[in-house]
Amino acid sequence: METYDVVAIGAGPGGYPAAIRAAQLGASVAIIEREQLGGTCLNWGCIPTKALIAGADLFGRIQHASQFGIKVSGATVDYAALIAHKNKVVQQLRGGVSRLLAGNGVKVLTGQASFVDRNTLDVAGNRIGAKKIIIATGSTSVVPGFLPPNGRIVESRGFLDLTALPKTMIVMGGGYIGCELACMAALLGVKVTIVELLDDILLLLDADVRREVRQHMEQKLGITIRTGKPLEKAEAEAAELVLVSVGRKPVTDGLKLENAGVKTNDKGFIPVDDFGRTNVANIYAIGDVNGRTQLAHNATSQGIIAAENALGNKPGKYESLVPGVIFTQPEVALVGLTEDEAKKAGRAVQVGKFRFGGLGKGIATGETIGFVKWIADAGTDQLLGAAAVGAHATELIAEATLAIRSELTATEVGRTIHAHPTFSEIWMEAAHAVHGTATHAPPKRKK
Amino acid sequence: MSTPIIMPKFGQMTEESAIVEWRKKEGDKVAQGDILFTVETDKSVMEVEAFEAGTLLKIVVPPGVNVPVQSVVGFLGQPGEAIPTVEPPKPAAPKPAAPQPVATAPAATPTALPVERAVPSAPMTVAPAPRPPEPAAPTAPAAPSIFRISPRARKLAERCVIDPTPIKGTGPEGRIVEKDVQAYLASRGYDKLRVTPAAKNLAAKEKIDLLAVTPSDGGRITVADIERAIAEKPKPMNKMRQIIAQRLTQSKVTQPHFYVTVSVDMTDLIAYRNGLKADGLPYTVTDFISQAVVLSLQEFPAVNSSTDGKTTRWHSRVNLGLAVSLEGGLVVPVIKDAGNLTFREICDTSKQLAEKARAGKLTPDEMSGGTFTISNMGMLNVENFAAIINTGEGGILAVASTMKQPVVRDDKIVIRQMMKMTLSADHRLVDGALGAQFINAVKTKLEDIELWKRMTS
Numbered sequence: 033m034e035t036y037d038v039v040a041i042g043a044g045p046g047g048y049p050a051a052i053r054a055a056q057l058g059a060s061v062a063i064i065e066r067e068q069l070g071g072t073c074l075n076w077g078c079i080p081t082k083a084l085i086a087g088a089d090l091f092g093r094i095q096h097a098s099q100f101g102i103k104v105s106g107a108t109v110d111y112a113a114l115i116a117h118k119n120k121v122v123q124q125l126r127g128g129v130s131r132l133l134a135g136n137g138v139k140v141l142t143g144q145a146s147f148v149d150r151n152t153l154d155v156a157g158n159r160i161g162a163k164k165i166i167i168a169t170g171s172t173s174v175v176p177g178f179l180p181p182n183g184r185i186v187e188s189r190g191f192l193d194l195t196a197l198p199k200t201m202i203v204m205g206g207g208y209i210g211c212e213l214a215c216m217a218a219l220l221g222v223k224v225t226i227v228e229l230l231d232d233i234l235l236l237l238d239a240d241v242r243r244e245v246r247q248h249m250e251q252k253l254g255i256t257i258r259t260g261k262p263l264e265k266a267e268a269e270a271a272e273l274v275l276v277s278v279g280r281k282p283v284t285d286g287l288k289l290e291n292a293g294v295k296t297n298d299k300g301f302i303p304v305d306d307f308g309r310t311n312v313a314n315i316y317a318i319g320d321v322n323g324r325t326q327l328a329h330n331a332t333s334q335g336i337i338a339a340e341n342a343l344g345n346k347p348g349k350y351e352s353l354v355p356g357v358i359f360t361q362p363e364v365a366l367v368g369l370t371e372d373e374a375k376k377a378g379r380a381v382q383v384g385k386f387r388f389g390g391l392g393k394g395i396a397t398g399e400t401i402g403f404v405k406w407i408a409d410a411g412t413d414q415l416l417g418a419a420a421v422g423a424h425a426t427e428l429i430a431e432a433t434l435a436i437r438s439e440l441t442a443t444e445v446g447r448t449i450h451a452h453p454t455f456s457e458i459w460m461e462a463a464h465a466v467h468g469t470a471t472h473a474p475p476k477r478k479k
Numbered sequence: 480m481s482t483p484i485i486m487p488k489f490g491q492m493t494e495e496s497a498i499v500e501w502r503k504k505e506g507d508k509v510a511q512g513d514i515l516f517t518v519e520t521d522k523s524v525m526e527v528e529a530f531e532a533g534t535l536l537k538i539v540v541p542p543g544v545n546v547p548v549q550s551v552v553g554f555l556g557q558p559g560e561a562i563p564t565v566e567p568p569k570p571a572a573p574k575p576a577a578p579q580p581v582a583t584a585p586a587a588t589p590t591a592l593p594v595e596r597a598v599p600s601a602p603m604t605v606a607p608a609p610r611p612p613e614p615a616a617p618t619a620p621a622a623p624s625i626f627r628i629s630p631r632a633r634k635l636a637e638r639c640v641i642d643p644t645p646i647k648g649t650g651p652e653g654r655i656v657e658k659d660v661q662a663y664l665a666s667r668g669y670d671k672l673r674v675t676p677a678a679k680n681l682a683a684k685e686k687i688d689l690l691a692v693t694p695s696d697g698g699r700i701t702v703a704d705i706e707r708a709i710a711e712k713p714k715p716m717n718k719m720r721q722i723i724a725q726r727l728t729q730s731k732v733t734q735p736h737f738y739v740t741v742s743v744d745m746t747d748l749i750a751y752r753n754g755l756k757a758d759g760l761p762y763t764v765t766d767f768i769s770q771a772v773v774l775s776l777q778e779f780p781a782v783n784s785s786t787d788g789k790t791t792r793w794h795s796r797v798n799l800g801l802a803v804s805l806e807g808g809l810v811v812p813v814i815k816d817a818g819n820l821t822f823r824e825i826c827d828t829s830k831q832l833a834e835k836a837r838a839g840k841l842t843p844d845e846m847s848g849g850t851f852t853i854s855n856m857g858m859l860n861v862e863n864f865a866a867i868i869n870t871g872e873g874g875i876l877a878v879a880s881t882m883k884q885p886v887v888r889d890d891k892i893v894i895r896q897m898m899k900m901t902l903s904a905d906h907r908l909v910d911g912a913l914g915a916q917f918i919n920a921v922k923t924k925l926e927d928i929e930l931w932k933r934m935t936s
Contacts, residue, residue, distance in 0.1 A: 412680035414681065414702065439675030440675070
């Protein structure tokens, strides 16, 4: 029986960076994957959706090219070709992961992994030993029992394999995955209805951010949004296509966690401490399966930290500041505390907002929708949170994340020279707006 | 002329109080009878009303600071009226902060000294009579040498977020000047300090000395480090904890404790008590212990006594204290004259007192006059513990959890329900042999089922 220092179960955006980091630290490492290298993110999530959204976005821009004096007529979308582009992107990245693993000397094992005991795994009938094990099995879409998936009822993964788009579709669930795909389909001409059980879509966002996205989705993309009522079974059955996106659940099937004594919580997640440790000392859990923030970049960060902790480095804690990005149109991004959360926690905060419409660059490129906002501590001026809605929001959030993690103040960001003319300037303006001193916004009327 | 607002005196024994919350802000209009602030006294939170209408001109005493009663805590009057300069009364609790730069003499501070207060107790108490207030605390606060600092030096210290008080001044009369601050910063390695901007702002706001903060994140002082420093700042104890601290210290310092432990076989008593319970009778295990203690105290009067070190005083009545733990502290209601109560009366009285204690409704009278106390931690899964005698009493019995134990009976090992209890006795009153006899008397009673059959029939 071959024994490794570290074995990662699952080769998604958590597992493969964990394996590589462990190998960099000199450990003998194996990684087990039962489907495709890259996991949900690369194969059925982040990456393929962005390939499709990029196509849809370009198509939308072509239709509005006339404002720049470009006359285009007869532009059409060959969806099958767009899907082929997506598949090519996925293929290329998958090959990249494979080469990275091989280059770092990580042994890739294919098949279902299951625990024999806390130091032994079974992979498709072969046993391997492991001193440290990192569980990185991710999550999968929840599908309500009354809607068995078939050709017309799909979750996100099935949706990405369709080679033709319907004329109309219902998106069940107004979370970020549902909204992203709804925007993409709507840009490509599909008549989309989002049905959300709760009172609004994208409820993790502050109301002002939400309003901005929702308005654009309804008024510019023609998406119908119905909230506060469930989707009826009859409606679903009558629809041309239903995309189910009501949440994700952890994947632990077949792992036989009980053989190692690893505990799961009532929702099936594997709880971990701040250092990534499960209740069993040599077993770590990273990414979606541990039920903390379910985002690929968080899994990657946790994977690297867990690998370092597993190999006896001075234990590091999982990062707590995790940006979120939503590829709707307009894009949305947020990091840290929201205004809503601050209010609920009874924290005195000051909010500084600035609209893209007030930026030279925004007007020049015709991207004037939306705004960014800082949430700063009223007493110390510390930047606690940020949100952006509008063009390039998902790129812009990086500066806010760095600023918040570095515990900068609104004053510091305001004093930092931002190149002109750029979209990034908006953070500087919004930082001044925290103190009511933005240069490029009309002064606030005094009460 | 503005009218001073005075910290009222809520009871005979109250010498100091703390404001819990100001219900009005400076500048608020106040009508006669409006509640100005709430005050925490030894026992409860009281509301203080305005005696006249006006505007709250100034708050002198912030919440959470203990000040002597009759101190000026604020001023009421008409906007624009002059307010006499008043230094906040000295907090009664010793303040760990740096000496305050006091310029003017405290105008309205009463001369009440923060001497040790007497324990709230009724006149009949057996506790040593409130000691005559000593002329003055022998360690009268040495007048803090006046802190002198130049405005520029103070500015620099503020900008660097450091506490200037430890700096040695080289200016006239030891005044700290700018170059003293600079030298101090250099000697303390201030320029090597790395602080996040938010952490610096927070430290400035909360008056945390950056030089006193130990960074945890790779040498960089972060908001978390400052928050830790804030959390570590000494905070005034609430009234209950202050009284607990004062009484326990007094007892432990003045009463030489000695301890003796026995194991009681509770197997039969528990079975008997369960039988009573099945019949609908309310006796708890604590009640049996209380009764056994009361009977034993009557047999050993020396234990039911108190002393001041020169005289001993026997108490003809047994006033049995029962320690009840509450959120954030404990109280000791007293079953008065327990020797003259029936077992059932002891049971009923202790139940009532415990309920009142948990509801915070005990009167001072119900908490004073104890001659001996029982502290029962049986429900807290402890093997054994020793308690501190309630000041002025002769002893306290600490009752631990009952646990199944292997014990030897007739040269065989059997499993019995065993309970350890430890007597803490004042050695000035009770010698070792007497303590041993007393606690064994309690033990014997608890193990004597015939006794309980008599008591409950």
